Amino acid sequence: MTLLFKIGFLEVGWVDFIDVFLVSILLYQIYKLIRGSIAVNIFLGILALYLIYLIVQAAQMELLATILGQFMGVGVLAMIILFQPEIRKFLLVIGRGTEFRENIFKTITNWRSQYHDDFDIQQIMEAAKTLKATRTGALVVFSRDTELKFYAETGDALNAEVNKRLLLSIFNKNSPLHDGAVIIHKGRIKAARCVLPVSENDHLPATFGLRHRSALGMSENTDTLVMAISEETGRLILARNGKFLKALKLKQVEQKILEYLHNDEPANWEELHVGETEAESPTSNS
Template sequence: MIFLFKIGFLDVSWVDLVDIGLVSILLFQVYKLIRGSIAVNIFLGILALYLMYLIVLAAQMELLATILGQFMGVGVIAMIVLFQPEIRKFLLVIGRGTEFRENFLKTIGNWKSDYNDDFDVQQIIDASKTLKASKTGALIVFSRDTELKFYAETGDPVDAEVSKRLLLTIFNKTTPLHDGAVIIYKGRIKAARCVLPVSENDHLPAHFGLRHRAAVGMSENTDTLVLAISEETGRLILARNGKYLRALKLKQVEHKILQYLHNQEPANWEEVEEEEEVSDLTPAK
């Protein structure tokens, strides 16, 4: 092995530098995932205990070292339990970012996306316009590749074609189905009154209500596009991969939905086209 230099009694090689670089990237990605959540404080607490254990071990304090050693012995299991949402999110990010997954989904997406030809997205836009004007809360999940059975089973099955009248009926404040999310898969409303995970991101705007936080949370945990309309303000947002867009015109909302359904999203999802460009790109009904 070729050594680059020495630091005291340590011999540093190219492999060591690559190892340090990869660990730094891994820690940075973990920090980005848990940033803004309560998991940061838990992680710092576990790190402080581990450093204390090393100090106690070096000082040969046998009794305290034994106690802390027993705790550190089950530390891996404890971290899996405590950081289960973050680990899930981390694995989801890896799965989304792999080249194999992108190529595989694009290959099978060609025949899966055929159903979008029969999916009249304008029905969603017309319903959203009415819901915004009347300040009626709404939460709509678009799933392109998975049926979301786990989340669909938390609500009531519908299995109906998407239509403006049906959406307005579901989200009407006097109906029992209005409090929850609608899941749309393969151009059909699979279920209503579904329960979605709420985002724990502390950096979300303070005025975001439960629907908006549920939209962001669902996009963090699944490969979906989520539309939310506030009941208090009529504000509409689109959420994707834990990010969100607001103050969108309805034509831009329609374009974003079509991009998602046809697997044609830009690398920078937060980039929004001008209304004139959207009009040219949106396929005619």
């Protein structure tokens, strides 16, 4: 190991420096995932207990060190149980961040983009316009890569072609299918009345109802784009990767949906090319 510098008896090399740097990044990413939830208090409690264990061990308090050591021995298993949702979210973030599929399966990506050129986005936009105008609640999930079978099975299978009349019928207040989400994959409505995970983020605007929180929760847990329309106000938001855009014009909604389906999203997802709107992250207090 190449020596970088020495502090007393402690020798610090480049490998140690890189090791500390990578651990710092890992801890920061974990903090970002659990920030705003009750999990952060549990994490800080476990971290404090571990620091106490190190101090007790260094002070050679054998009895207390033994007791804490037994607890730390099952600490990894306990953390997996306590932080199961956060660990799952962390792995999903890693999976979404890789470009493995884009590089290895380029031909599949090209085929998928060609298919979506035939996707009639106008049917979605006309339905959204009517739903907003009539203040009819709606929740639509766009999935580019997967069929979301787990979520689709919570609702009723349709496998129908996307069209305005069908969407309006599904979300009609008197329809038995209106209470839940519609999942659209490869230009077809796979299922309706689907149950979505609700975001546990405590920093969402107080005006957000269950539909908007479900849209954020689905975007946090899956690689999807979700459109939600409020039944009370007619407000439309788009959610992606735990972030949301509101006060969108319909042309901007169309732009973001097409970018997602064509796998052509900008590095900064909030970036818009048509007019101006208000972009926010879940930590915004508005």
